[in-house]
Amino acid sequence: MPFGLVKFGLRKAYPARHQFTPANTKLKKRYDVVIIGAGGHGTSIAYNLAKYHGVTNVAVLDKGYIGGGNTARNTAVIRSNYLTEESVAFYRESLNLYRNLSNELGFNVMTENRGQLTLAHNDAAIRNFRWRAEVNQHLGIRSELVDLQTIQEIAADLNLSEEVRYPIIGGLWHADGATARHDAVAWGFAKGACERGVEIHQLTEAQDIEVRDGKVIAIRTNRGRIECGCAVQAVAGSSSTVAMQANIRLPIHTFPLQAMVTQPYKPSLFPHISSPQLHVYTHQTSRGEFVIGGGSDPYPLYNTRATLEQKESLASAIVELFPHLAQAKVLRQWAGITDMTPDYSPIMGLSPVRNYFLDAGWGTWGFKATPICGKSMAELIATGHVPEIIRPFELERFYRFRQVNEAGATAASH
């Protein structure tokens, strides 16, 4: 109705208030906390600092735009069926927070409890799944070994034929598995943070970190120098280069990770399906597209280019699982740069520089951790105490050879 539109245009509520800090806002001389990186993690830390610790003199800096890094590029899988007790406890908490996140933020992040099925094509995988199911159940999450009949009930279109390269012989069913709208997670946290006084400065790059007497004192940016009481980096693929500005070396390698979506179809697949052996996983989004992802690129690179080889490998694997997708057109394809650690676990907590905190090493699995990571990191920054739930993930573990080995449970399953 054009008339209704005119009426709306004349109302006081229009134009709507900025949800985020307006673009021309000047940087202050000093902030209590500077957060480098305005992805899901950076904005979640800011939100938790402001809402639960009353720390609002906070600036979040991003060299690009809010949620434009891996937060914009991930395939949104949320699960907690990891292998080690430390990881299961951590990701379980994140899943709990995701269930209520739309209410918490007053912003629809579209959390969908789909369930996740990981496929076994050989006996070694079955052994690994039994082990994971035991650990998972012990820690109170829904995770069980399933046979072919149950698999057929979970995903009727899945190709269970033996006339393929790697026939499916069983699976690990994780009823708690879910997805959420990835961009909305960053927007929701960012909006909630800005409402409480946090400033988010986009197109503002951290270029150097000033350390005096072993303590961080200021961040130099393309828009000038800002002093800070403390600082935290949450920059995913750029973790090593930003940490180097403070002379900190990290056990991280930056690898591209690619994904793609097909044209939309009528709803036919609800759960998320993953095959570590075929290096592929998929689910059908609420728009009807099949989102398809897989393993990392074979060598490190700081570049979000995509390759035909990777697309071919994803396509050949997915048509083995879902033959009807052979006719599908690929609508979009992209890559993100991921910060991979040797044990496939994150690095959270203290750094060798006082008052400088790390939120890094999220590789191909960090979206699902966004709420709990923000909550725990905010607690650390506000109180100075490392919360128990993130203690196993400290940087020091590599010096003590106490890795949290998730290689088996993470590769190609996110």
Next chain:
Amino acid sequence: MKLLNCPLNGPRNIAEFSYGGELHTMPNPTMCDSREWAEYVFFDRNEAGVVTEWWMHNASAYWFLAERNTITDEVVRTFPASEMFTERVDSINADKA
């Protein structure tokens, strides 16, 4: 298809090769402390720029070095390891050093 120029086999599809990590010097394993050893094993520079790294041609199990730009993915140069190493480096030789 991206090509990598193998010093032994000439230009081949990069899919025929394995990435072998950054070139860095091993501390003497019998003399160094465990922190130094941990840094050697886990901590790399992971630089954005031209980096010297190990590569192997899988079919011929031939190891060599490459200078590659990790931002543009351009390979500046590949060369045999003998350009840098005149003798075998292992814990025995490191011991003597």
